[in-house]
């Protein structure tokens with residue numbers, strides 16, 4: 001397994017960085033490619049990430065033809081043949097997000113068997129909201145031997161009020177509803193930009209989805225869907241990660257093609273801290289002077305609140321800003337593990353249930369640390385750029401799930417960072 005080695009302490013990031021298509025958009029978009037019985041679907045601006053390969057395997061496992069042209073960052077899917085209705089454990093167990101194939105397979109085939117996703121380090125992550133919604137649409141659901149089986153010859157439109165605006169459940173139910181009989185109304189729906197991106201593709205496929213980006217989705221079922229072409233929306237979390245990297249290193253970085261509106265909750269907090277954020281014609285420029293930044297309080301919430309996927313990286317910034325900052329994590333119950341790793345670098349913090357108090361601005365020292373999940377891996381690398389001396393970050397399989405060429409991009413901005421394989425550095 002690879003290690004990232006960072007020489008920290010004096011890095012000031014400068015220049016411009018290009019952002020990929022969003023992981024959390026492309027995964028449900030790939031699930032949507034299961035739906036069309038006519039025509040091929042072309043996805044452009046696809047990020048080259050291990051989670052994308054996993055989802056490709058889930059789709060291919062359904063007997064669907066899929067070609068990934070990595071050079072062009074395009075995926076072409078042909079689901080017009082006879083498809084299978086079972087998503088095997090082998091792939092579903094690798095990635096929780098693969099549960100979003102349940103709705104599309106069921107809607108198209110009248111039957112679906114999907115392995116129950118396994119455990120997760122950031123929280124318990126049940127799928128009750130996905131299943132309750134499908135049941136309201138008339139599906140019979142059973143869970144036996146680690147598999148979820150759902151059956152409904154034809155799903156029926158339903159009124160669904162979600163207890164919590166779950167991103168995955170909203171996506172699953174939205175896709176299922178496109179081929180249901182009648183109208184489905186999903187209230188308290190998730191409003192993330194990735195939900196909007198999925199609705200845009202579904203509508204290009206001939207679906208009738210209204211209200212995406214608001215808390216009420218109205219989906220009128222249609223008989224059939226057809227293939228379509230679509231550019232995956234830019235990754236607001238990757239963009240946000242580079243914004244924080246620039247802020248932490250007193251940098252001046254243009255994050256090309258970053259979308260201001262999608263990053264508003266993060267930009268509001270950066271600005272409150274004293275970071276200079278400017279919208280330019282081709283992206284967002286972040287300028288900062290670390291010595292002048294002020295501590296803040298942040299609470300993660302569903303969109304348009306502050307994203308939980310930026311929490312770990314933001315705590316890295318809090319760790320280097322003088323004074324006491326507070327981070328409240330309300331979306332996942334176990335997403336502070338990176339703070340324990342940062343403790344190895346000299347960070348003083350206290351965690352009480354969903355609240356972390358971070359005593360920032362102490363001298364941090366490089367240390368060997370381990371990624372505990374995807375966003376934690378980015379947070380540790382960012383902290384390593386500011387900590388004095390050498391930081392070694394391991395368990396990069398987490399990083400590769402969601403960041404393409406992360407260390408190359410940081411290096412191009414001036415970070416002293418290398419990635420070495422085990423063989424080279426032992």
Ligand code: EPU
Nearest residue numbers: 024097125126127128129130166167168169309331332374
């Ligand atoms: N929840 C339930 N029941 C459900 C579904 C969710 O209680 O049926 C709870 C979860 O346990 C969690 C909360 O609702 O506490 C939020 O879960 P949600 O369903 O919204 O998350 P998700 O769809 O599983 C997506 C992203 C995550 C991101 C969350 C929240 C993808 C592929 N994943 O997960 O991304 O953290 O939304 O914004 O879109 C990441 O990229 O690092 C990542 C973990």
